[in-house]
Amino acid sequence: MCQLPAHNRLPLCVGCRDELPPNTLACWRCALPLPASGLCPDCQRDPPAFDRVVAPWLYGEYLGYLIQRWKFAGEEDLTALLADLWLARATPDPGIDLLVPVPMHWRRRLARGYNQAELLAAQLAHALPGARLDSRRLARNRATPAQAAMDARARSRNLRGAFTARRPCDNLRIAVVDDVLTTGATAAEAARTLRAAGAAHVEIWCLARTPAPGG
Ligand SMILES: [Zn+2]
Ligand SMILES: [Zn+2]
Structure with missing residues (x-):
């Protein structure tokens, strides 16, 4: 972020890393600051369909910059850095x-060339013994309109x-992986679907949580 060499295995120097705000005081369930x-x-x-959200960082200018480059500038190789940031602060359920x-949606994936949530999940699966990656368990039925301008209800x-x-989830403990949690509507819908398929426990793992609008 400072444009200087990182002197590090990963492309982020210690000083820049210290600029990232952790999400310390937060809702036990949805990780809202x-x-x-x-x-x-x-x-x-109104308890959400997921058991809890693990979101170790606050979404702000710096992390936003990294995530934008990762998602929209084709910098897939930032995945290792972002996974490392997640692992450094998260307390994942060991079970x-x-x-x-x-x-x-396949059309959006085709346009971008990759699904960043899948890259992150694959990297985390490498690091966490016992957790298996299943990128095909959930299917997206339609391309939902962009949500940026909608309120939570919409x-x-x-x-x-x-x-x-796509398959039953009887008694499985599942972590749904995404990049950023904003209102939690996507996460809640994914959790609701997996629970209806029999999952025993669903948590959401994402890099960062946005504050409440105006909060
Ligand atoms: Zn730096
Ligand atoms: Zn909450």
């Missing part, structure tokens, strides 16, 4: 059986029925 640890009002009122990346309507479980 909070003034103190606990359950956020939304999770108290996870499957890592399931959030699938992209996003969740937009995503209803967006995924199908």
Whole structure:
């Protein structure tokens, strides 16, 4: 990020790494940044379909820059760095059986050439014994319209029925892998689909969490 040599196996120097804000005080369930640890009002009122979110970093300018380059500038080789950042701070459940990346619609995947969530999940599966990558477990039924301009309710309507479980998930403990969690609507819909297919436990693993709008 500082454009100087990293002197490091991975392309990020110690100084730049220290600039990344960790997500320390957050909702136990959805990892929303909070003034103190606990359950956020939304999770108290209406618990989401996932058991918890592991999101060790806050989405901000610097991590945003890395993620944009990774996703949209074709810099697939940033995957090792981002996986390393995740592993450095995350506390994954040791009993996870499957890592399931959030699938992209095939048309979008064709345009980008890769699904970044799948690259991250594959890298994490290497690092975590016992967790197997299954990129085909979830299918994306349709290309959902871009969600950036929608509020939480509109996003969740937009995503209803967006995924199908290709195989039963009886009693499996599954981590759904994505890059950034914003409203959690995509994660919740993926979790709802896997639970309906029999999963015993579904958590969401992502690099970073955005703060609540205006929060
Ligand atoms: Zn630097
Ligand atoms: Zn919450």
